[in-house]
Amino acid sequence: MRKITILGATGSIGSSTLAVIAKNPHAYQVFALAANANVNDMILLCLKWQPTFAAMADETAAAALRLALRNQGCKTEVLSGVEGLSALAAHDEVDTVMAAVVGAAGLIPTMAAVKAGKRVLLANKEALVMSGQFFIDAVHQYGAELLPVDSEHNAIFQCLPQAIQSRPGICDLAAEGVSKILLTGSGGPFRYTELDVLQSVTPAQAIAHPNWSMGPKISVDSATMMNKGLEYIEARWLLTQAASSLR
Numbered sequence: 461m462r463k464i465t466i467l468g469a470t471g472s473i474g475s476s477t478l479a480v481i482a483k484n485p486h487a488y489q490v491f492a493l494a495a496n497a498n499v500n501d502m503i504l505l506c507l508k509w510q511p512t513f514a515a516m517a518d519e520t521a522a523a524a525l526r527l528a529l530r531n532q533g534c535k536t537e538v539l540s541g542v543e544g545l546s547a548l549a550a551h552d553e554v555d556t557v558m559a560a561v562v563g564a565a566g567l568i569p570t571m572a573a574v575k576a577g578k579r580v581l582l583a584n585k586e587a588l589v590m591s592g593q594f595f596i597d598a599v600h601q602y603g604a605e606l607l608p609v610d611s612e613h614n615a616i617f618q619c620l621p622q623a624i625q626s627r628p629g630i631c632d633l634a635a636e637g638v639s640k641i642l643l644t645g646s647g648g649p650f651r652y653t654e655l656d657v658l659q660s661v662t663p664a665q666a667i668a669h670p671n672w673s674m675g676p677k678i679s680v681d682s683a684t685m686m687n688k689g690l691e692y693i694e695a696r697w698l699l700t701q702a703a704s705s706l707r
Contacts, residue, residue, distance in 0.1 A: 462488050465548045467569055468560030469493040470501040473583045477558050492548040497521040503528050506536045513537050515544035545569035550576035559584045574604040583609040585694040592697050608698050612643055612691055643691055648682045
C-alpha cells in the first residue's frame with residue numbers, strides 16, 4: 461500500500477491520479493491533497509477521500525476549506541501556504557508524491573519531496589525548466605525516485621532501456637543503444653492552419669485548445685509551440701545529459 465500526496469489535486473492530472481487510485485484501492489491510499497485556491501472542489505475531494513491532511517497554497521482558501529470541513533464533520537487537517545504543501549510532500553508517512561502543481565509555484569514543494577527521498581511522479585515541467593541541474597543533482601543526492609508523468613516524456617521513458625530508467629539524467633544514451641529522441645508536436649489549435657493565415661489569428665482562437673482545458677497561458681504556449689521548447693528542456697534533464705541527442 462503506497463501512501464500518496466497529490467500536489468495539484470483539483471487539476472486534470474490530479475483528477476486522473478485519483479481515478480487511477482479509485483480503480484486500485486488495494487495499492488494506493490490518499491494521505492494528503494493539495495491545491496491552490498479551488499475551495500469548492502477541495503471540499504468535495506476531502507469529503508470523498510477523507511485524507512489525513514489537505515493544504516491550500518492560498519491562505520484565505522485554506523481558512524475557508526478548514527471551516528467547511530469542520531462544519532461537515534470531516535477530520536482532515538488543513539495546512540496553508542507553500543510551507544503547508546512542502547510539509548505534505550515531505551511527510552514521513554508518504555512514499556509517493558504526484559507533483560502536478562502548475563507553474564513556478566510547484567518547484568518548492570516538489571523539491572521538498574525530492575529532498576525527503578520520495579518517489580516523485582513529475583508532471584510539473586517548470587521544476588526542471590527553472591532548476592535543471594540543481595533538481596537532478598538533488599534527486600541523486602537524496603535518493604529520490606523520479607518518474608516523468610508529462611505525456612510525451614512518460615511515453616518515451618517507458619520505451620527506454622531499464623538502465624536509463626533507473627538513472628534519469630545521468631545515464632549515457634549512446635552506451636545503451638539510443639541515438640536519438642524525438643518529441644512530437646502534434647497538438648494546439650493551429651495544427652491544421654495554413655501559414656499565411658497565422659498572422660491574422662486572434663487571442664480567442666489561440667486559447668481555444670481543441671482537446672484540453674489548460675488555462676490561457678498554457679494554451680497560448682501550445683498554440684505558439686513554446687510549450688514544446690519547455691518540453692525539450694524537461695526531456696534534456698530527465699532523459700540525458702547529452703542535449704545533442706534530442707531532436
